[in-house]
Amino acid sequence: MRNKYFKFASLCFISATLFGCAITEQTPNIETELRATGDMGVIIERATGQVQIIDHTDKTIVSEIDGLGDLSHASIVYSRDQRYAYVFGRDGGLTKIDLLKDKIDKRVIQSGNSIGGAISQDGKLVAVSNYTPGGVKVFNSETLELVATIDSTILTTKPKNKDGSPVRSKVVGLVDAPNNKFVFSLFDSHEIWVADFSGIENGKKMQLTKFSDIGLFPYDALISGDGRYYIAGLFGEDGMALLDLWHIDKGVTRILNDYGKGEQKLPVYKMPHLEGWAIAGDHAFVPAVGQHKVLVISTKTWQQVAEIPAHSQPIFVMAQPDNRQIWVNFAYPDNNTIQVFNTETFELVNTLTPGPAVLHMEFTPRGEQVWMSVRDNNEVQIYDTQTQTLLKTLPSKSPSGIFFTNRAHQIGL
Amino acid sequence: MRNKYFKFASLCFISATLFGCAITEQTPNIETELRATGDMGVIIERATGQVQIIDHTDKTIVSEIDGLGDLSHASIVYSRDQRYAYVFGRDGGLTKIDLLKDKIDKRVIQSGNSIGGAISQDGKLVAVSNYTPGGVKVFNSETLELVATIDSTILTTKPKNKDGSPVRSKVVGLVDAPNNKFVFSLFDSHEIWVADFSGIENGKKMQLTKFSDIGLFPYDALISGDGRYYIAGLFGEDGMALLDLWHIDKGVTRILNDYGKGEQKLPVYKMPHLEGWAIAGDHAFVPAVGQHKVLVISTKTWQQVAEIPAHSQPIFVMAQPDNRQIWVNFAYPDNNTIQVFNTETFELVNTLTPGPAVLHMEFTPRGEQVWMSVRDNNEVQIYDTQTQTLLKTLPSKSPSGIFFTNRAHQIGL
Numbered sequence: 001m002r003n004k005y006f007k008f009a010s011l012c013f014i015s016a017t018l019f020g021c022a023i024t025e026q027t028p029n030i031e032t033e034l035r036a037t038g039d040m041g042v043i044i045e046r047a048t049g050q051v052q053i054i055d056h057t058d059k060t061i062v063s064e065i066d067g068l069g070d071l072s073h074a075s076i077v078y079s080r081d082q083r084y085a086y087v088f089g090r091d092g093g094l095t096k097i098d099l100l101k102d103k104i105d106k107r108v109i110q111s112g113n114s115i116g117g118a119i120s121q122d123g124k125l126v127a128v129s130n131y132t133p134g135g136v137k138v139f140n141s142e143t144l145e146l147v148a149t150i151d152s153t154i155l156t157t158k159p160k161n162k163d164g165s166p167v168r169s170k171v172v173g174l175v176d177a178p179n180n181k182f183v184f185s186l187f188d189s190h191e192i193w194v195a196d197f198s199g200i201e202n203g204k205k206m207q208l209t210k211f212s213d214i215g216l217f218p219y220d221a222l223i224s225g226d227g228r229y230y231i232a233g234l235f236g237e238d239g240m241a242l243l244d245l246w247h248i249d250k251g252v253t254r255i256l257n258d259y260g261k262g263e264q265k266l267p268v269y270k271m272p273h274l275e276g277w278a279i280a281g282d283h284a285f286v287p288a289v290g291q292h293k294v295l296v297i298s299t300k301t302w303q304q305v306a307e308i309p310a311h312s313q314p315i316f317v318m319a320q321p322d323n324r325q326i327w328v329n330f331a332y333p334d335n336n337t338i339q340v341f342n343t344e345t346f347e348l349v350n351t352l353t354p355g356p357a358v359l360h361m362e363f364t365p366r367g368e369q370v371w372m373s374v375r376d377n378n379e380v381q382i383y384d385t386q387t388q389t390l391l392k393t394l395p396s397k398s399p400s401g402i403f404f405t406n407r408a409h410q411i412g413l
Numbered sequence: 414m415r416n417k418y419f420k421f422a423s424l425c426f427i428s429a430t431l432f433g434c435a436i437t438e439q440t441p442n443i444e445t446e447l448r449a450t451g452d453m454g455v456i457i458e459r460a461t462g463q464v465q466i467i468d469h470t471d472k473t474i475v476s477e478i479d480g481l482g483d484l485s486h487a488s489i490v491y492s493r494d495q496r497y498a499y500v501f502g503r504d505g506g507l508t509k510i511d512l513l514k515d516k517i518d519k520r521v522i523q524s525g526n527s528i529g530g531a532i533s534q535d536g537k538l539v540a541v542s543n544y545t546p547g548g549v550k551v552f553n554s555e556t557l558e559l560v561a562t563i564d565s566t567i568l569t570t571k572p573k574n575k576d577g578s579p580v581r582s583k584v585v586g587l588v589d590a591p592n593n594k595f596v597f598s599l600f601d602s603h604e605i606w607v608a609d610f611s612g613i614e615n616g617k618k619m620q621l622t623k624f625s626d627i628g629l630f631p632y633d634a635l636i637s638g639d640g641r642y643y644i645a646g647l648f649g650e651d652g653m654a655l656l657d658l659w660h661i662d663k664g665v666t667r668i669l670n671d672y673g674k675g676e677q678k679l680p681v682y683k684m685p686h687l688e689g690w691a692i693a694g695d696h697a698f699v700p701a702v703g704q705h706k707v708l709v710i711s712t713k714t715w716q717q718v719a720e721i722p723a724h725s726q727p728i729f730v731m732a733q734p735d736n737r738q739i740w741v742n743f744a745y746p747d748n749n750t751i752q753v754f755n756t757e758t759f760e761l762v763n764t765l766t767p768g769p770a771v772l773h774m775e776f777t778p779r780g781e782q783v784w785m786s787v788r789d790n791n792e793v794q795i796y797d798t799q800t801q802t803l804l805k806t807l808p809s810k811s812p813s814g815i816f817f818t819n820r821a822h823q824i825g826l
C-alpha cells in the first residue's frame with residue numbers, strides 16, 4: 001500500500017540552490033514516504049538497544065533504530081497524534097522516536113534507573129517512574145524539558161547515598177488517569193500517590209494526594225480501561241490495594257485477600273505482570289501467583305468467583321479487543337507455550353507452542369491479529385485470533401515488548 | 414506543532430525537469446506537510462457538500478474539501494491506518510478522502526440513495542447500506558471496486574420500479590462486527606441479516622444469515638463496543654430487537670418491551686439516534702422516544718431500571734470515554750441546549766446553551782474535550798469535559814456530524 005523511500009532529496013537540494021528555493025525550517029522531509037501511523041507500532045529489541053518500527057496492515061518491518069541504551073523491561077507510550085513513541089529505558093533514558101522519519105527525535109537521560117512511564121490525558125506531559133533516585137519526573141512531551149520533579153518518601157532507616165543524599169522509595173506502577181492525573185505506588189514506603197496536573201496551564205499548581213499504609217511493598221499496578229480503578233499488587237503480603245478514583249475520599253481499600261495466600265513468596269521477576277489483567281464483561285482474568293491457574297474475579301465485588309486450570313504459572317493474561325477470548329503466556333521454563341480460553345465458558349480453546357520465551361503479546365486495534373515476541377527464536381509471530389493460525393513470522397533480535405500506536409487513544413496505556 | 418504548507422512543488426518540478434529527475438508514480442507529495450493523523454478528524458458541512466479536516470491537538474481547521482455531493486445525514490468511517498476517511502453521502506456517493514493530501518482520493522456513485530456504511534475488522538472492505546435500490550454494496554477499501562452486492566428482500570406487494578425491477582426493502586443500521594462480519598436491518602421486510610466475509614481471501618464464500626419477523630420496521634441500530642450485541646430500534650411497534658452475536662443460534666429476542674409505549678408515534682426524523690447510546694458500567698443510557706427523559710437500562714437484563722428527567726426530547730446520549738458523565742442533546746425546538754449528567758448518581762451536572770441546532774458531539778479519544786456542531790451559528794464549539802467551559806469556537810458552514818480518526822480502532826464505528 002505504501003511507496004518505498006524516494007531518493008530525491010539531494011538532487012532536489014542542488015536544483016533548489018540553483019533556483020534559490022528557500023529550504024529552511026519550513027522544509028518538509030522529502031526523504032520520507034508519506035505515511036499515516038494508525039497501523040504502526042514499535043517492537044523492543046532488548047539485547048541490542050534497538051527498536052523496530054512495524055506496519056500491522058502490511059505485516060512488515062518498516063525500519064530499525066539504534067542507540068536506545070538498556071531496554072530491559074522497556075515500555076512505550078505514544079503522543080496523541082500517534083507520531084511519536086516515548087521509550088522508557090531501564091538506564092533512565094527517555095527517548096522520543098519519530099515514526100514518520102524513522103529516527104530519534106530527542107533523547108535525555110533523566111535518572112539512574114527507571115521502570116516505566118505514562119502520558120497525560122491531554123498529551124502534553126510525559127511522566128517517568130524511577131528507582132534511583134526514587135520519584136517521578138515529568139517532562140514536556142514536545143521538548144522533553146523537565147516540568148516537575150516529585151521526590152518520593154525518604155527512607156530514614158537506610159544509610160544515605162554516597163553523595164550524601166537520602167535514599168528514597170522506589171516508584172512503580174505509574175499510570176495516567178482522567179483529568180491529567182498520574183497515579184503511582186511507592187514500593188519501599190507502602191504508599192499510593194495521585195499527582196493532579198489539571199489546570200496547570202492556567203496557573204494552578206500540581207496537587208499531590210498521598211495514601212499511606214496501603215499494604216506491604218506494592219510492586220506493580222494497573223488501571224481499569226475507564227480510568228476509574230487503580231489496583232496495586234503487594235509483594236510483601238497477600239491481597240491487593242484498590243483506589244477508586246471516582247471516590248478518592250474513601251481512600252485505599254484492600255481486595256482479593258486470598259491473592260497469593262498459602263504460596264511460597266517468589267522473587268519479583270516471577271511475579272505476574274498486572275498490566276496484563278484482562279477485564280471482559282463483569283470479570284477480570286488474573287494470573288495466579290506461582291500457581292497453574294488463571295483466577296476469575298468479579299469486578300463488582302473484587303472477589304474471586306472461579307479459577308481456570310492452566311498449563312503453568314501465567315505471566316500475562318490478555319483479552320482480545322472483542323473480549324471473546326483470553327490469551328495467556330507462562331513463566332520459565334514453560335514460556336514456550338500460549339493458551340487461549342473462552343471468556344464465557346472458561347473452556348480451553350487452543351494450546352500453541354510458538355517457541356522459546358514468548359514474552360509479550362499485542363492485539364491489533366480491532367483484534368483480528370495478535371503479535372507475539374518469541375525472544376529466543378529471534379522472531380515475532382503473527383496469528384489470526386479467530387482461527388489461532390500462524391499468518392507470518394518476522395525477524396527480530398531478542399524481541400520483548402510490542403506496542404501499537406492505538407495505545408495513544410486509551411486511558412492508562 | 415506542525416509546519417504550514419510548503420509552496421515548493423511547482424518550482425521543484427521545473428528544476429527536476431532540467432535535471433532529469435524521475436518524478437513518476439513514486440513521487441511523494443511534497444506540497445503536503447509531514448503529519449500524523451491520530452489527532453485529526455472530519456466535520457460534515459452539510460449544506461455545501463463540503464468537509465473540513467481538523468486537528469484536535471491544535472484545535473484548528475487544517476483544510477476544506479469540496480465536491481462531496483448531498484451530505485444530509487452523512488457519516489464517516491476510517492481506514493485502519495487512519496489515513497483515509499470514507500464519507501457516505503445521501504445521494505449514494507462514496508468518497509474516499511486522503512487526510513495526508515487534503516483531497517479526494519477516489520469517489521464513486523454507488524446507488525441512488527444511501528444511508529450509512531461500515532468498514533470491516535481487517536480494514537479491507539467498506540460496506541454501504543442503501544435505500545434505492547435496497548441492499549448493501551461492498552467495496553475494496555483501497556480501490557473502491559465493487560466486491561459484492563447483497564440485494565435485500567423483494568417487496569412483492571409493491572408495484573415494480575419504472576425500469577421493471579422489483580422494489581426491495583430499504584437497509585438501515587449497518588455496522589461491522591468481529592470476524593469480518595457486517596450486520597444490518599431491513600426496514601420494510603422486518604429482518605436482520607448477518608453477512609460473514611471471513612476467509613474470503615482463502616476462497617471461502619460470503620455467508621449470509623437471515624433473521625425474519627424481528628419486529629416491525631427496524632429504523633436504526635447499534636452494536637455494543639465489544640461487538641457482541643446488535644440492537645435495532647423498531648418504528649412500527651414498542652420494544653427493540655436484540656441479536657447476541659456470540660450466540661447467533663439463539664436468534665433475535667425482544668427487549669425493552671415498554672420502549673416507546675403509550676407515546677404517539679412520531680415521524681422518523683424525530684426518532685432518537687441509536688448510535689448515540691451510551692454504555693457505562695452496567696448501564697445503557699438511552700434517549701426516550703418523544704419524552705423528556707433519559708432511560709437507564711441494565712445491560713444484564715436489558716430492562717429499564719431508572720429514568721432521568723431531562724430538558725426536552727433527547728436525540729443523542731453520549732458517554733465520555735471515561736464513562737463519568739453523559740452528554741445529551743435535544744430535538745427541535747429545544748436543540749440549542751446540552752445537558753450533562755453524572756453516570757453514577759444520575760444527577761444533573763450542567764446545562765449549556767451552545768446555540769441553535771446542536772446536532773452532534775464527538776469526544777477526543779481520551780475524553781478531555783468534546784466538540785459540538787452548532788449548525789445554525791455556523792460554528793463548532795470545543796468544551797473541556799471536566800469543567801464544561803468553552804475552550805474555542807471554529808467557523809464551519811452548517812456543520813452536522815463530527816468524526817475523529819480514533820474511530821478507526823473501535824469495533825462498530
